[in-house]
Amino acid sequence: MGAAADEVFASLDRAGLDDLRWKDGRAFSLAYYAGPEVQAVSDEAVRRFGSANGLNADAFPSLRTFQNDVVATARGWLGADDSAAGFMTSGGTESIILAVKAAREQARADRSVHSPNVVLPTSAHAAFEKACHYFDVESRRVTVRDDWRADVRAMEEAIDDQTILLVGSAPQYPQGVVDPIAELGEVAVAHRLNFHVDACMGGVTLAFMERDGEVVPPWNFRVPGVTSMSVDLHKYGYSAKGASVIVYRDKRRRSFQTFVTDNWLGGLYGSSGILGTKSGGPIASAWAVMRFLGDDGYRELTRRARRAALALADAIEAMPGLELRARPDSTLLAFGAALDPSTDTPLFDVAAVADALWVEGWYVDRQGPPPSLHCTVNAIHDRTVDEFVVALRGAVEKVRASSATGASGAYGTID
Ligand SMILES: Cc1ncc(COP(=O)(O)O)c(C=O)c1O
Incomplete structure (x- = not known):
């Protein structure tokens, strides 16, 4: 006999007690997190469509409609025209x-490329x-410039006749x-290469920053x-x-992404991506949240996230001992310990700052090289950024006073 539903729910809640409280x-x-109302819309969409299967849109036409609508909206954000798919x-x-995968298939078909490489910045x-x-594609990483942006000349030099894709x-x-x-x-056009x-x-953020009148560097399909x-x-x-969402400039390019076979005993099988069975939950959630928020909702959430990111960047720039790696172009930022001018080594171990923050209930990402802490700032942080700045200042002071060292941590884990 299985457990009662209430018991199962209580166990789920207990299991989540140590999870990140985002x-x-x-x-x-x-x-x-965009607040309880948006979360409720998303959760409800998942509840209603989580067991629907996007593998077959003939059987679930609702999911086809959701996907088409979501992709059409995303195309608009990305500055794509009607030929994009x-x-x-x-x-x-x-x-x-x-x-x-699509770039590799296309390069095989159009240029008989046999030992493909992708040219991309280290970032x-x-x-x-x-x-x-x-x-089995070679990853040709090219060191970024001092301002952490892709080094265009060096990337161009890394291109050869087996290059299938540039990345920015x-x-x-x-x-x-x-x-x-x-x-x-320009490099992609000159070398007739695909460019992702x-x-x-x-x-989302850059699209709504632009609509809000912020000056944003060229970043989307409007770039030839x-x-x-x-x-x-x-x-x-x-x-x-x-x-x-993935969008291609035209349907032909998109066609190299899909997969179709009848080479088994189960008949014709086609799928657009890696997954076979595909939960309708996230598809319905994306559609529902887009509808619920509309342009005005996204503009407001973008404003909040951007405001918080800039406030945090300003505070880090003003904080003794810290170095902001770059002014955020959207809402992500990273910082490390400033260098000791006499030794050219970091003044302290910035990972220990992440440890000290975690003791106080704050979670930031650890990354490198160079050793840095990373913040993905979103709408919810508009409410908490001032408190975080106080906690960060305290953590830095504590670590500098104690010479503590910290654990490096991982972006993702394999268990
Ligand atoms: C720039 C960028 N690209 C791709 C990804 C991968 O996304 P996901 O973790 O949803 O697979 C991330 C994740 O943080 C990202 O920051």
Whole structure:
């Protein structure tokens, strides 16, 4: 005999007690929160469609409609015209994997490329490494400039006749800056290459910053040469986890992403992405949250996240002993310990600051090289950023006084 439902729910709650408490604005990584009303809409959509299966949209036409609407909205955010076409995927990683896969298929078909490589800055997300690993593509990483942006000339020099894709990010994760997309686009056009802009983090924020009159560097399909883009809805779209969009400049490019076979005993099988069975929950959540928020809702959430990010950047710049890696182009930022001018080494171990913050209930990401702490600032932080600045100042003072060292931590784990 199984347990009563109430008992199961109580066990679920107990199991989650030690999890990151992201709804209180003390987590600067991994989760995004736009408040209880948006969360309720998302949760309800997941409840209603979580067991529907996006593998077959003939059987679930609702999911086809949701996906089409979501992709159309994302296309608008990304500055794409009507010839652009895309799909929903399970996340930024799947979108990136598919962009690499599509570029490889196209290069095989059009240019008989046999030993493909991708040219990308050292700042591009780890998901590109995963994609290259899965598809046996060489990852040709090019060191970023001193301002952490892609080095366009060095990337151009890394291109050869086996290059299938150039990559830029808007913004890149580690330091939160937008790569020189317009210049990379020129290189892509000159070499007749596909060019993916990873806007997993910035696709919503940059679009609404622009609509709010902020000056944003060129970052999307309005740049000639950009051939595909990714934008995650489970980040700044504030939907349930498992929702991203990949958009290609045209249907032909998109066709290299899909997979169809009848080479088994089960008949014709087609799928747009990596997954087979695909929960309708995140698809419905993305659609519902987009409808609920509308342009005005996203504009307001973007304003809040941006305000908090800039306030945090200002505070870090003014804080003795810390070095802000770069002014945030959207809402991500990173900082480290300033260098001791006599030894050229960091004044203290910044990972120990993350440890001290965690003791006080604040969670930030640890990354490197160079050793840094990273904050993904979103709408909820507009309420907590001042408190966080006080906690950060206290943590830095404590670590400097004690010479403590900290654990390095990982962005993702394998268990
Ligand atoms: C710039 C960028 N691209 C891609 C990803 C991967 O997204 P996901 O974790 O949803 O697979 C992330 C995740 O943080 C990211 O910051």
